[in-house]
Amino acid sequence: MLLLGPNNTINALPQYCTPLLPCLHARLGQKSCGAPMGPFEPYVCKRGYYCPPGGKEMIICPSRSYCPEGSVAPLRCSAGSVCKEGSIKSNTWLPLAFLIIIDLALIAAIMLHWLRKRLASSRTAGGEKVMSFMNRARNGASGYKSLDDDMIALVEPRITQIHRQPTGFVAAMEDFTYQPETLYESRSGKIEEEVADTEELRAFINSLRRCIDGSQFGLSFAFADLGFHPKGAAKPVLCGITGEIKRGSLVGVLGGSGAGKSTFVNVLMGKQINTGGTVIVNGTVGKVAQYKKIIGYVPQDDVVLPELTVKENILHSARIRLPSNWSDDDIHKHVDALIACLELSHVKDSLVGSTARPVISGGQRKRVSIGMELAAAPMALFLDEPTSGLDATSAGHIMNILKVLSRLGITVVTIIHQPRKEIFETIDDLILLANGRLIYQGRESDAPTFFERAGFIFPEHANPADTIMDIITGQGRPYKRVGDTSKEALIEHWQSISQNRREELTTRPGSTTEENTALRRSIRRRGAPLHRQIYFCLSRSLLQQYRLKSSWWFEMGIASLGGFLIGLALNSKSGAIFVGLYRDNYEILSSALDYQTIPIMALLVAISIGLIASSPSVKMFGEEKLIYWREAASGHNRLAYYLGKVISTLPRILMGCLHFSTFFMLLATPRISWPRAFAANVLYFYCIYGLASICSMVTRREDGPLIATMAGLIVGILSGMAPQLSQVAKWHMTWLWRASPGVWIGEVYFSEDILPLGDLYQIEDAARVTGMVLDRYAMDLAILLVIGTVYRIIAFAELVLVKRHKQK
Known part of the structure; x- marks a missing residue:
């Protein structure tokens, strides 16, 4: 509002006088002259006052209102503000x-x-009991049995x-009577009868029977000419593997480094492409992938969530993969029985911890990893070196568990590296590989005889596994003084005695129609519906965030600090962050223009949010790739996993934005209202979280935070501040800036801060100079929402498409 000088009359119209030196200095400092330059010059209504239309009077701003420079009427302060008389901004x-x-x-x-x-x-x-027991233990006193x-x-x-009495699977192994004549038959009834006193095992068997919906617990596999030729490789990695894995057997896959053990298991399970050969499951030719829901795979590394307890890790797997008609109470009972069988009941409420900061022992971690697969009641279980990194006792414990599982009728296939004698003797069948070819496939007890017929001598009292490993790795000269001991000779020897094996395996009668029908019915029932999987993934992710409270509070602290520093930098302007040309006929009175402060403020907001949100988002998505790959390979719905993660970030986004916006708005006091600024900020947080998730999908874990932070800085810089959008339009590059969320939040702040000044300044000229578009707040927010959603769609596509072989 322009106020007429006191000497202005109809006969003495307002005139412009040459500015005095103090006024010139004020205008160069982007301020208006505080008093008229002469008796006839009009001036702008001062801050803290308002000037009603007509320009004849200047009234002090009343309480609960504020009056920025050029006010025609007082502006109402928002609820919760403290506005005294003469206020120039709303705090x-x-x-x-x-x-x-x-x-x-x-x-x-x-x-x-x-x-x-x-x-x-x-x-x-x-x-008191604990201290008493501790004292007795120090003094060597007896009496342990008196404790409960x-x-x-x-x-x-x-x-x-202290050594606990064996229970569950271990007790079953000690009580089970070995019967070679029934080695490959379903033994669920036999073992249940022999260990009737083991309540946990009986409960687990009942769960298996109910879940599998049939009398046979295991799957049989036959394979002929199995091979794998990587794209671009000169020769195949796996070639001509023919054999069988009988239902309910414990099969060990042995070979030296590079022999093709892991490749063989991956090809058999359908995890690789560019493969050849035939796979027969339960007498039916087809792809193993269709049996994914009833096949478990335990990787070599213990891929578990360290923030969850033993039971929580196993329970999540059970909820996702057990039949959809099971109640949550049934699932809890199943998991409790399994945990008891794995002898983990005393640590079931303990956090698993990471390998760097373990909470439970290595053997217990391995049992948790196995339990995550057994929770899904699989009919076949594949394991990659389950005894790797364990001491002899823990390794023996794991193998005893696998032995009992095979006795229950579940088919168990495990890769073993240099087993000791006791472990070697628990295996039913052996598959020995070298150079991606088969050397032997048959019973473990027949393996020494097979090699002795080939001219090798097994030393007395030596571990037969060590001797066999030496032979199949080409180091068999000490056991055979005369003749060829190379791996090639062993491969040719096996081929010569198994020429008719392929025809025998492919013509063998398969399962009955009733068994196949029951199997297909069991597969169809497996897995929770999509909405329940989303709920379980969301609940798990929120629990993880709760367990990582320090990370949460650190992020909130950084958000508060970012808002405080930016607000402090703008606090001295007291909300006067725009100066434009006065309306027509008064342009000559205009002070030095300030079209830059608002874009700079938006740039700082965008950069600050980018720094605050990038790293936490990478941690949310990028540190669980191994878990995702394992769960996707087991039949976990990938969309449910991703949506659960995305939804779990929303409370974090809202709280981070609340901490940032509160301090920023309190100190900077821009003219945009608090709710509108908060809405724009929260959508920009949403965009940065989506952008960071894109980065986390295609980068290594250690590089993700840095790359995501750089991406956040880049989209923030593309906010239209420098270069301005008007300059970018001359380069015909506006589309690139408009693809960045930074320019849309910049437009929100610019538009909302200068629109209230339309009666005083030529805001259209400011919009033209900067290239911003005014008065489309809803559209700006909608586009921010769309960009953030598109980022997440891209991230999900990356999640699904990158490393696809690990998700099979």
Whole structure:
């Protein structure tokens, strides 16, 4: 609003006087002259006052209102603001109060949960009993048996001398009577009868029977001329593998480094492309991929979530993969029985921890990894070196578990590297490989005889596994003084005695029609529906975030600091962040123009949000690729996994934006309203999380945060500040800037901050100079939402398409 000077009359119209030196200095500093330059010159209504139309009076701004420069009427302060008489800006304190209440409530809830756990732990501990037991243990006193099982479970991790009585699978292994004549038959009835006193195992068997919907628990495999020729390779990695894996057998795959063990298992399971040969499952020719839901695969590395407990890791697998008609109570009972069989009941509520910071032992981690597959009641189980990295006792324990599973009728195939004698003797059948070819396939007990017939001598009292490993790796000269001991000779020897094996395997009668029908019915029932999988993935992700509270609070602290620093940088302007040309007939009075502060503010907001949100988003998506690959390969719905993760980030986005926006708006006090600024900021957070997830899908774990941060900085710089959109249009590159979310949030701030000044300044000229479009707030937000969603669609496509062989 322009106010007429006191000497202006109809006969003495306003005139422009040459500015004095102090006024010139003020205008160069982007300020207006505080007083008229002469008796006839009009001037702008001062800040803290408003000038009603007519320009004859200047009234001080009333309380609960604020009046920026050139106000025609006082502007109402928003709810929760403190606006005294003569206020020039609106300081909104309500969001800060709301933020403090939320943070205090979260801290109180966390403390209350922690105290409850401490109290429960104290009650369980029974302090006097523990101290008494510890003292007896130090003094070498006896009396362990007088303690109850709960007490033993409590102190067992600290008192290494205690040995628990075998239960579950281990007890079944000790009680089971070995019957070679029934080696490859379904033994669920036999083993249940022999270990009738093992309640956990009986419960697990009943769950298997209900889940499998048939009398046969295992799958049989036959394969002829199995091969694998990588694209572009000079020769095949696997060639001419012919043999069979009988239902309910424990099969060991042995060979030296590079022999093709893992390749053979991957090809048999359908995890590789560019393969050849025939695979027959239960007498039916077809792809193994169609049996994915009833086949378990345990990778060599223990791919488990360290933030979850033993039971939570296994329970999630069961909820996703068990039949959809099972109730949650049934699933809990199944998982509890399995945990008991794996002898993990005393640590089921313990966090798994990472390999760098373990909470449970290596053997227990391996049993958790196996339990995640057994929770799905598989009919066949493939394992990649399950004893790798374990001590002799733990390795023997794992193999005993696998032995009992095979005795239940589940087909178990495991890659073994240099097994000791006790482990070697638990294996039913051997598949020996060298140079991607077969050397021997048959019973473990017949293997020494096979090699002795080929001229090799097995030393007395030596581990036969060591001797066989030496022979199949081409180091068999000490066991055969005369003749060829090369791997090629062994391969040719096996081929010469198994020429008719292919025809025998492919013509063997398969399963009955009733068995095949029951198998197909069992497969169809497996897996929770999509909406429940999304819910389970969401719940798991939120639980992970809760367990990583320090990361949450660190992100909130960084968001608060970012908003505080940007707000502090703009605080001195007191909300006057735009100066334009005055309306017609008064342009000559205009101060030095300021079209840059608002774009700079938007640029700082975009860069700050990019720095705040990039790294946490990478951590949410990029650190669980191994888990995703394992779950996708087991039949987990990939869309459910991704949507669960995406939805779980929304509370983090909202809270991060709340911390950032509260301090930024309180200190910077731009003219845009708090709700509108918050909506724009939260959608920009949404975009940065989506952009960072794209980066996390195609980068290594250690490179993801840096690359995502750089991507966030780039889209922030493309906000239309430097170069301006008007300049970019001359390069015909506007489409590139408009593809960045930074330019849309910049347009929101620019438009919302200068639209209230339309009566005073030529805001159309400012829009033309900068290239921004005014008054399309809803469209700006809609495009931010679309860009963030497109980012997530691209990230999901990357998730599905990158490393596809690991998802089979």
